[in-house]
Amino acid sequence: EKPGAMIMGIAGLVMLLLLVSGLWAWWPRPGTWRRALRFKSGAAPLRRLYDQHKLAGLLGFVPLLVITSTGAMLDLPEQVRPVLGRTSPMFVLPELHS
Numbered sequence: 001e002k003p004g005a006m007i008m009g010i011a012g013l014v015m016l017l018l019l020v021s022g023l024w025a026w027w028p029r030p031g032t033w034r035r036a037l038r039f040k041s042g043a044a045p046l047r048r049l050y051d052q053h054k055l056a057g058l059l060g061f062v063p064l065l066v067i068t069s070t071g072a073m074l075d076l077p078e079q080v081r082p083v084l085g086r087t088s089p090m091f092v093l094p095e096l097h098s
Contacts, residue, residue, distance in 0.1 A: 005075045012072030019065055022057055 028036035037058075039051045073080045081090065 009072050009075030009079075012068050012075060015068045016065070016072065019061065019068065023061060026054060026057070 026036070037055075039055060040047055043051070073084075084090065
């Protein structure tokens, strides 16, 4: 395995950790969902910036999760293969003879 692929795979895992921790930090208490999803356009500039950050993070969460996890799996195939083998059947591609 190339060192660059290992470094990028680890960076992808760190990014996954940051994504999940951001969602956990944002997650609203029961009964406060409406307030958590609202953008306060008349608020102070710092509050509007916070709301933009929060809503952009929520909108980008699923695509970033898919792209980052796929990239990490592609960069760390030997580490991911045993984990995936437990949940889905693995098969060996036949060798092509020239």
